[in-house]
Amino acid sequence: MIKKVINNPKDVVVETADGLILAYHGDVKKIENSNAIKRTEIRPGKVCLLVGGGSGHEPLFAGFVGENLADGAVSGNVFAAPAPDQILAATKALDQGKGVLYLYGNYAGDNMNFDIAAELAESEGIATKTVRIYDDVASAPLERITDRRGIAGDLFVIKIAGGAAAKLDSLEEVYRVAAKARDLTRSMGVALAPGSIPETGQPTFTIGEGEIEIGMGLHGEAGVSREKMMPADELVSRMTDLILKDLPFKSGDEVCLLINNLGATTMMELLIVNRKVRALLAEKQITVHDTLIGSYCTSQEMAGFSISLLKLDGELKQYYDLPAKSFAFTKG
């Protein structure tokens, strides 16, 4: 049983939200009748961006509410989708008359609950559009891309969509830009050791000593292969190759790079990974515009990491480069 710094395990989601709101120092507030937060100041008449999903992946999603980012975030229980009535309450709290874009990872529970909320919102006269994020190359073949899961690439899509929602006046246009960012994002992860569920203290999966699983999902979903531990450079080469050939990324492309810590992996390791990713991209004449390395989309204290690439074009770059400020992501 993994030790965790918690009180009653049944209270972790509510206490996490309380701690997060305090850390925002007034920039966000709680939405009533929902485990959701919204920006304290939302420009009247703006298209709003609502993100969300299961808890347990902190700082995703609620850590990305802020200036030129999401306007609100709704959280479910640990590894469980938020309920439709909670999503609806958040939608109503956000809407400024221009509609709300839903942005979340492509999981069956989230899809169902956000879709129900969208119908309920429509019946109350609030327009919504939905972009499901499915950046995880490991989770289904390209022919079934809409079956893929959403992982750390979420951050890139939120960054771009948040910028678009701050600058563009129509829900259709914000949707178009967010969907383009989603379509140009690819990720691949690897798991070394499991995280654990706060309520039970039990690990999310089992894996042999000296084994890793390439492509394992955020909740322990099966990956592409279970293998013996290998040197960092070999592992990174295999992961990067799977990402590059999927879009495919080509010579002359300009990308943003995210190396995401799934929980317990050290920054030393992530930097060693970065060194090899950059060497591989340089070989292919792919230019890196910006690099993010850290814990953005976690699975409790799971050991492992993912690599995400976002292919930029002029429009996406303009939104990516906007300054942003939230609890977990600040860009000057």
Added chain:
Amino acid sequence: MIKKVINNPKDVVVETADGLILAYHGDVKKIENSNAIKRTEIRPGKVCLLVGGGSGHEPLFAGFVGENLADGAVSGNVFAAPAPDQILAATKALDQGKGVLYLYGNYAGDNMNFDIAAELAESEGIATKTVRIYDDVASAPLERITDRRGIAGDLFVIKIAGGAAAKLDSLEEVYRVAAKARDLTRSMGVALAPGSIPETGQPTFTIGEGEIEIGMGLHGEAGVSREKMMPADELVSRMTDLILKDLPFKSGDEVCLLINNLGATTMMELLIVNRKVRALLAEKQITVHDTLIGSYCTSQEMAGFSISLLKLDGELKQYYDLPAKSFAFTKG
């Protein structure tokens, strides 16, 4: 043996530096003949700030080189002080004729090697001053404060000293402000599970299942007590109490708060900690000006966290509030 994403364990320090420099996208460059980096653009005539210490605590120290932060950082091997000749090479690469402030954690090896480098620099006509950081309340009683170790409070002192070095013209003045920030910073940590050394794969200490050690140091140094795991609120109350009575912090004080992840602790737990720290500070009428929560000063994949408080005055607040940009710390 803990799995790590590395290549040859003997190469981790050099490969980490390579990956870090690439992640800075041209804002820093390697200093020749040293495992050190410096800002690419340093304003001629400025007082320079050099930070450093052993590797293995990433992103400390080299992640905090940048605008209104450190001008350079020098890294030793894992958990080992940088050698005097490496510190000297960094000092010479940084100096703009106004001298160099050394800022590092108070450990015997660092003290010795930075002092030797300071003597060598003086013999080459470069003025230096030194602020040793000793924020860890657990590591010695107040009467022997200069025997205490430096832990995550380093970040606050670097932030303030970096601001002062950007704005003030004399080494003496930058030293004075940095020393004041150090004197007004207090921290307390707790360890739940060990990290491991990359070269050996062996844990940095052993601890029983269900046990924690309050006050344990970044390298497994003994803390104030080994105890059974307890609820978060009780643990945080005990740690915060030890911090508050040490300075002491008083009703009406304004502070910055840092909740630092030692490695493998989840953001969910850190936010639950924040909730309780804020409640305790509110009870004492202590105001929180800013909150940082994340992995700033780690000990490989050690599970645990520390709480740091910096007491502000008007002068420190002015430097704290300056925007800053580095790999691991950005303030808008």
